[in-house]
Amino acid sequence: MGNWKAIEPRKGKGWELYDLSKDITEQENVADRHSEILDRMKRFAQMAHQPVHEGTYSDQSLNQEDREAKYGDTKRPARRAGRVESLPREGLIPGENLKVARVSSEAKGNGKLAACALDGDPRTHWHTRFQGKVAAHPHELVVDLGRDREILGVRYLARQDGGWNGAVAKCEFYVGDSLNQTDKLVAKTTFKKTRAAQQVDWKPVHGRFVRLRILSEVNGGPWASIAELGVIGK
Numbered sequence: 001m002g003n004w005k006a007i008e009p010r011k012g013k014g015w016e017l018y019d020l021s022k023d024i025t026e027q028e029n030v031a032d033r034h035s036e037i038l039d040r041m042k043r044f045a046q047m048a049h050q051p052v053h054e055g056t057y058s059d060q061s062l063n064q065e066d067r068e069a070k071y072g073d074t075k076r077p078a079r080r081a082g083r084v085e086s087l088p089r090e091g092l093i094p095g096e097n098l099k100v101a102r103v104s105s106e107a108k109g110n111g112k113l114a115a116c117a118l119d120g121d122p123r124t125h126w127h128t129r130f131q132g133k134v135a136a137h138p139h140e141l142v143v144d145l146g147r148d149r150e151i152l153g154v155r156y157l158a159r160q161d162g163g164w165n166g167a168v169a170k171c172e173f174y175v176g177d178s179l180n181q182t183d184k185l186v187a188k189t190t191f192k193k194t195r196a197a198q199q200v201d202w203k204p205v206h207g208r209f210v211r212l213r214i215l216s217e218v219n220g221g222p223w224a225s226i227a228e229l230g231v232i233g234k
Contacts, residue, residue, distance in 0.1 A: 006041035014110030015042060032130040032165050032223065039131065084160045085195045086122050087228040092155065093145060095120045098231065101144040101179050101209060104128070105135035114141055117226040125159040125227040127166050139214040139224035142182060143231060148208050150234045151175055153201035156191060157228035166225025167193060170215040173200065175207035182211035193218040
């Protein structure tokens with residue numbers, strides 16, 4: 001389909017989409033930015049699929065020419081392993097005590113679940129739904145701290161995979177004693193467009209649940225994504 005290329009690197013691990021008119025070396029996966037195009041290409045791939053038959057190339061010249069045109073060589077360049085930031089743990093409530101109590105949406109199709117924001121691994125991230133009907137702002141994530149605690153703030157880490165889709169800009173934080181009563185506003189902020197960890201502090205307040213309400217994205221898109229979210233408290 002035009003200059004688009006869709007691949008499924010591993011069965012069941014999600015599809016990738018590349019715009020070859022801008023990214024000939026396939027460095028930037030834009031699947032979460034163009035879900036309609038990806039859906040059309042997946043349907044086309046299913047219709048065009050034929051079982052694999054064992055065999056060999058009778059003439060590899062065309063294959064070599066294609067690789068030279070695409071990469072400038074017959075070998076595909078290795079992707080750069082960019083630096084991955086981490087979330088400082090000092091002062092945080094231990095992650096094993098946190099769990100997702102409620103989320104407005106998550107990308108279940110490619111494993112970008114809300115739990116990824118609390119798993120302690122900066123290489124994973126939560127992403128709101130982007131396939132089919134795209135979920136729009138505001139987005140919400142409610143974290144259960146396990147019991148009543150003194151809460152002093154949060155730390156946030158944007159996705160670390162090279163993309164910016166969903167990285168949080170304007171947002172609000174609420175605290176409550178029950179899942180249905182998280183209405184005490186404790187902070188408003190606008191996060192910067194950076195991979196480094198960012199922190200929001202507020203006056204000590206007691207509660208069991210922290211609700212993050214996301215109002216905008218750093219690039220103005222409709223999504224939300226978080227690599228790591230930590231709660232500062234006791």
